[in-house]
Amino acid sequence: MKNSITVKRATAPRTTAFSALAPPAAILVALVITWQVAVMAAGVQPAILPSPQRILQQGWEARTTIWDNTLPTLQETFLGFAVSLTVAWTLAILIDFSPWLRRALVPLLVASQAIPIIAIAPLIVIWFGFGMLPKTIVIALVTFFPVTVGLIDGFNRTDREAINLLRSMGANRWKQFVYVRLPSALPSFFTALRIGIAYAVTGAIFAEYVGAERGLGIYMAMMKNSFRTDLVLAAVAVTALVSVCLFLLTYVAERAIIPWHSKERRSWHG
Amino acid sequence: MKNSITVKRATAPRTTAFSALAPPAAILVALVITWQVAVMAAGVQPAILPSPQRILQQGWEARTTIWDNTLPTLQETFLGFAVSLTVAWTLAILIDFSPWLRRALVPLLVASQAIPIIAIAPLIVIWFGFGMLPKTIVIALVTFFPVTVGLIDGFNRTDREAINLLRSMGANRWKQFVYVRLPSALPSFFTALRIGIAYAVTGAIFAEYVGAERGLGIYMAMMKNSFRTDLVLAAVAVTALVSVCLFLLTYVAERAIIPWHSKERRSWHG
Amino acid sequence: SATGTASSTALTPVAFALDWTPNTNHTGLYVALEKGYFTQAGLEVKVLPYSQSSTDALINAGSADFGISFQDTATFAAAAGVRNISVMSVLQHDATAIGVLASRDDIRSPKDLDGKTLGLADPSATFPTEASDVIKNDGGTGEFRKITLGTSAYEALYAGKVDFTSAFTTWEGIDAALRGTPMKFFALHDYGLPDQYSVIVEANRAWTAKHPAATAQFVQALQKGYQYAADRPDAAAKILIDANPGAFENTELVYQSQKKLSASYLKDANGKVGTQTAETWQQLADFLYRAGLLADEDGKPLTTALDTSTLFTEHYLNEK
Amino acid sequence: MAEATPPKIELRGIGKSFPLGRGQVRSVLDDIAFSAQPGEFVAVIGPSGCGKSTMFNIMAGLETANSGEVLVDGDVVTGQHKHFAYMPQKDLLFPWRSILENTSLGLEVAGETKKTARARAGSFFAAFGLSGFEDAHPYELSGGMRQRAALLRTVVQGRDVLLLDEPFGALDSLTRTDMQSWLQGVWSQNAWTAVLITHDIREAIYLADRVVVLSARPASVRLNLTIDLLRPRELSMTTSAEFAGYERTLLATLHKETLPPRGP
Amino acid sequence: MAEATPPKIELRGIGKSFPLGRGQVRSVLDDIAFSAQPGEFVAVIGPSGCGKSTMFNIMAGLETANSGEVLVDGDVVTGQHKHFAYMPQKDLLFPWRSILENTSLGLEVAGETKKTARARAGSFFAAFGLSGFEDAHPYELSGGMRQRAALLRTVVQGRDVLLLDEPFGALDSLTRTDMQSWLQGVWSQNAWTAVLITHDIREAIYLADRVVVLSARPASVRLNLTIDLLRPRELSMTTSAEFAGYERTLLATLHKETLPPRGP
Ligand SMILES: Nc1ncnc2c1ncn2[C@@H]1O[C@H](COP(=O)(O)OP(=O)(O)OP(=O)(O)O)[C@@H](O)[C@H]1O
Ligand SMILES: Nc1ncnc2c1ncn2[C@@H]1O[C@H](COP(=O)(O)OP(=O)(O)OP(=O)(O)O)[C@@H](O)[C@H]1O
Ligand SMILES: Cc1ncc(C[n+]2csc(CCO)c2C)c(N)n1
Ligand SMILES: [Mg+2]
Numbered sequence A, B: 001m002k003n004s005i006t007v008k009r010a011t012a013p014r015t016t017a018f019s020a021l022a023p024p025a026a027i028l029v030a031l032v033i034t035w036q037v038a039v040m041a042a043g044v045q046p047a048i049l050p051s052p053q054r055i056l057q058q059g060w061e062a063r064t065t066i067w068d069n070t071l072p073t074l075q076e077t078f079l080g081f082a083v084s085l086t087v088a089w090t091l092a093i094l095i096d097f098s099p100w101l102r103r104a105l106v107p108l109l110v111a112s113q114a115i116p117i118i119a120i121a122p123l124i125v126i127w128f129g130f131g132m133l134p135k136t137i138v139i140a141l142v143t144f145f146p147v148t149v150g151l152i153d154g155f156n157r158t159d160r161e162a163i164n165l166l167r168s169m170g171a172n173r174w175k176q177f178v179y180v181r182l183p184s185a186l187p188s189f190f191t192a193l194r195i196g197i198a199y200a201v202t203g204a205i206f207a208e209y210v211g212a213e214r215g216l217g218i219y220m221a222m223m224k225n226s227f228r229t230d231l232v233l234a235a236v237a238v239t240a241l242v243s244v245c246l247f248l249l250t251y252v253a254e255r256a257i258i259p260w261h262s263k264e265r266r267s268w269h270g
Numbered sequence C: 001s002a003t004g005t006a007s008s009t010a011l012t013p014v015a016f017a018l019d020w021t022p023n024t025n026h027t028g029l030y031v032a033l034e035k036g037y038f039t040q041a042g043l044e045v046k047v048l049p050y051s052q053s054s055t056d057a058l059i060n061a062g063s064a065d066f067g068i069s070f071q072d073t074a075t076f077a078a079a080a081g082v083r084n085i086s087v088m089s090v091l092q093h094d095a096t097a098i099g100v101l102a103s104r105d106d107i108r109s110p111k112d113l114d115g116k117t118l119g120l121a122d123p124s125a126t127f128p129t130e131a132s133d134v135i136k137n138d139g140g141t142g143e144f145r146k147i148t149l150g151t152s153a154y155e156a157l158y159a160g161k162v163d164f165t166s167a168f169t170t171w172e173g174i175d176a177a178l179r180g181t182p183m184k185f186f187a188l189h190d191y192g193l194p195d196q197y198s199v200i201v202e203a204n205r206a207w208t209a210k211h212p213a214a215t216a217q218f219v220q221a222l223q224k225g226y227q228y229a230a231d232r233p234d235a236a237a238k239i240l241i242d243a244n245p246g247a248f249e250n251t252e253l254v255y256q257s258q259k260k261l262s263a264s265y266l267k268d269a270n271g272k273v274g275t276q277t278a279e280t281w282q283q284l285a286d287f288l289y290r291a292g293l294l295a296d297e298d299g300k301p302l303t304t305a306l307d308t309s310t311l312f313t314e315h316y317l318n319e320k
Numbered sequence D, E: 001m002a003e004a005t006p007p008k009i010e011l012r013g014i015g016k017s018f019p020l021g022r023g024q025v026r027s028v029l030d031d032i033a034f035s036a037q038p039g040e041f042v043a044v045i046g047p048s049g050c051g052k053s054t055m056f057n058i059m060a061g062l063e064t065a066n067s068g069e070v071l072v073d074g075d076v077v078t079g080q081h082k083h084f085a086y087m088p089q090k091d092l093l094f095p096w097r098s099i100l101e102n103t104s105l106g107l108e109v110a111g112e113t114k115k116t117a118r119a120r121a122g123s124f125f126a127a128f129g130l131s132g133f134e135d136a137h138p139y140e141l142s143g144g145m146r147q148r149a150a151l152l153r154t155v156v157q158g159r160d161v162l163l164l165d166e167p168f169g170a171l172d173s174l175t176r177t178d179m180q181s182w183l184q185g186v187w188s189q190n191a192w193t194a195v196l197i198t199h200d201i202r203e204a205i206y207l208a209d210r211v212v213v214l215s216a217r218p219a220s221v222r223l224n225l226t227i228d229l230l231r232p233r234e235l236s237m238t239t240s241a242e243f244a245g246y247e248r249t250l251l252a253t254l255h256k257e258t259l260p261p262r263g264p
């Protein structure tokens, strides 16, 4: 029974992948061509707005440097996001277990998002230096909120009757959490993870802008001051690519960790 | 009947407002006191970390300057967010009406969020100068996405059977939109609006950091460079306050524009 | 203050970009603003505060018409295809230097900076190479760690998180002393580098071509402002302080700094402000060229020396 | 075979299958045919998922059939929507509209001015036991009242045939019984031709002049049973021997149907 | 008043009201009392929202009563949970667990090792018609099978009394009828004492030895009707005169109940 489902779906992805990618690709190509033609026709200085072709060509020539700067950014992203996830899980679990903490912390968490990180980022550097710590802090600050909210929301999404069922079986609060609330929250968690990871990369770039030795952020800042707008945009493209890849990776992780979720969803179609 | 409901609820807010505010206020006060004591005990330089008392006092002395810089930021926020809302509604409606546009645009919109705005913000200033335009663009870039996604999602949340009902009455696509899809999407819209408006203020600060004549962002940048960390943090507090006020204002707007939503929700309790 | 009486003729708008938050390098500008020199000249000057975008780029893109820049970055920019023109100098000599905390006994001369950490105040393309050259000329290898910190560089230096930085002896140097954490400096021209106008006023070349009269009016009004600052440091410092409420925590910094600038940096040998010479421009460009620092817009190192004769002009200065 | 007076509505050989992609299709309706005379009340029952709603969608012009035709008064009207007024299982009253605005929706959509639409809908409120609730909002109404409002919204459109898709499926059994008697009452005072989908055999017998039983998917008509009970029907009749007889017949027919096949 | 053999379970004077804030309370249960003998099947019916689920929650120890007590075998067990195994209306099978893991959940929670828990649950699979589906996941099962798995999860806990809260409410009428006969089958082969909440009068008569009718909120026992039909009961008996008689009695009692009052 399971096999038949797997086999049935096996051929699907290829055709759908094409039909899913064709429309956005078409628009993207149209945009790039317009841009190229406009730059060529108007004779804009490359320092002000380089043509896509120039970005590609110069970016390719600088590929080793760009790659050398991508690695530290990736490293920061992973470390920062790992810390962010730890914080988010801790907060969400605390909030889930204590109604008082929920009432106390949730408004503060929301308010914390109203603080302009760009203004305190330089202070963070002064306080914590320019090693991994300040970057980790900035990335965590930027990303912990959506993940925490997603988790809290996920825990709350647990069916009240499922909790009652567990209670009728004699499960204490902790067992209720492990057997029902935790697995119920995982789909929400993965949705939140996706939002978080996209912010994590731009957060790392941001942290580097404020103070770093290497990394895509500092590379962009340096190229900007060397009037190499083409290389700035090449690095922007690389950053976007990295974000999109990490974003897609979360789908892989989701399938691996909560296979029942996507399977169940798919079975509703049939 | 309606009156009785209103009267019944009229006394509720006061008690709930207190019990809702007390826990976060308690934590906040505890944090601020710890901070004050720590700074006093360790004798930290104010340029590195000023005490809350100093922030309050110096901020109060600089109140006229801070207020003069708050106004332009507010103005940018409103203009930028208005443009953002216009873009979001336009995109969401287009996407709602055309399945092709949906497939073409949604991946691009998601990918657009992977672009590190901090890297292209200086370019935006170079392209569009120092006026309102670049700030509007940055704010719109930062905020249009959650609002658009919220709207698309809201339109999709429309009951399929409600659409069928309208079709059975002979409604064309446009009438279906006006009579069902649009009102169905409003609750989602307000949720998205809340997220958007919080980002709008920090977006404005961000845009100013990149280049502005006046505003809280440029004020913070200047004070930072003059080692006036106390005034930086005072301005941060003002920014957060403004964000929170605008955030709360969306609830007022929601109640005014879709009164049925909150009433209906409340009636489920009884 | 005499803010010029609004005449019936429309004023020409001018956007002026700053390189940093207000400091004594800008005194002449604020004097000219406060004294109404610009309005009298039929100009409406809008000051664009310091931002993430370098003034060279802003002026090149036309986002600003004039702005404060530096001879080294301007030379570097010109090689990379930027078309700005320097219309006056502000400081006749190099007021920037390699700065370290005075308390650092382990750093006695530039060669001790090998393997240390540089905190860059802005991701300047030129300073690290200049510093490296200084170290080599002092017998070191010229290798060090480079951290881009932006405006936090000086706090990082005071806090001991970086070992050296580039600083204005006439601003950060005085500030450090007043704070009780004094700095010591290694001047670049003491270690084989040519002297330079560390602060200049740049213009958008197309704008000057389109508004030759307004350009002259502007430059001369600004020159008049700086002349005032050179002649009356205390009065000028007060004008700067009043024009920027809240910006100076310790106004003593402004007075001391302005005194030093007025005494040794603003005036040329003839007591005139704003003048520039072809020698000073070409010497620095030749040095940068030899150091392999100048690259064209594709990032390829220049293969012939840069001709600096078109990068500056004294044409708009007051004749007097 | 033309009759003197054609039936109010007639379905002829309606077939429908859904493409499932990769060449597979799901066959849902197979040669469905039945008719209703003017003023007749026809109930349709059939296993879950057999295609009852699909059949209604085809009648209401929301879905196109692969074969067959729909006739009203002897004219082919396949694909037109204007002859059928449709009432879904959920009441689907819009929370952002008052009850009066909800009930006049169909007329507004059809192009009437708001004023006339509301006046027309308002004139039905007394008969539907909704007087005084014109300006109330749906959340203020009980389940039964909401269902009556939904029916009002359906009949006010003045179409030839009412299509009722499990209108009482979401109500609890007591409210449901009340609503059934009430529906019988209003139906008998009007000359509506009605087709009712239901899962509830007794509801079908209690309300209908004729019960059409569909087979499991792909659905075809398995039985067409005329219910010869006097009107008005009383609640007590549901425990009569005659009623029990109809019930047995329908139960037997339905249980002969295998459970709906799983798979595509 | 102590009897020789006490009933398996007994409820005495259970009262419950919920505080609504600002001093108001909603009174839900008012002096509920009934009992069930060992192996007896008791059905509880009552108007929607009258407090049936609240009564179950009190029995299962999930909610505390304001007054009254719950007895098992003559001992007061109010507030304890270990005597009652509870089956909610929704099947609540967890999608992240296989059917075997779902059915052994209660034993695992009670502290059994996974191995023993699964072995015990697995031994019931044949009787419940679930053989071969041990490793399947809930989405692969039909509605009826899911409901059987949910019942298996309930009975495997080996508690004294089964509390079934509208177990078939979500099924369509055909599957529902099938499940009722099946439940009667497994029940007759085991010695379970069961209390079943239902909205469906005929389900109550068909399955129960005794039907308890509750009034509208605040609920109290309005009727305690013994059903003297032979077992095993056949589907055809539902159209018998005896059956119809019980039905009439229950219908009449229920319809005397006013609709549940609105408000607090
Ligand atoms: N657009 C579609 N594409 C594929 N299959 C469909 C589509 N619409 C309906 N079906 C399938 O057609 C069958 C009949 O659906 P329909 O809703 O008409 O059944 P029904 O008899 O109304 O069921 P119920 O009793 O549950 O209301 C179902 O198996 C359903 O999954
Ligand atoms: N925690 C609570 N606070 C206030 N009122 C409650 C609470 N729980 C239940 N009620 C109310 O008590 C009444 C009885 O609820 P209960 O769920 O027991 O009814 P029920 O008979 O099971 O209804 P149904 O037939 O719909 O399942 C309802 O009016 C409900 O709104
Ligand atoms: C007051 C003042 N302090 C520091 C800088 C930053 N800065 C820009 S260029 C340069 C010289 C070395 O490249 C320095 C130190 C400034 N502009 N103004
Ligand atoms: Mg249906």
Ligand SMILES: [Mg+2]
Pocket: E052, E053, E054
């Ligand atoms: Mg209940």
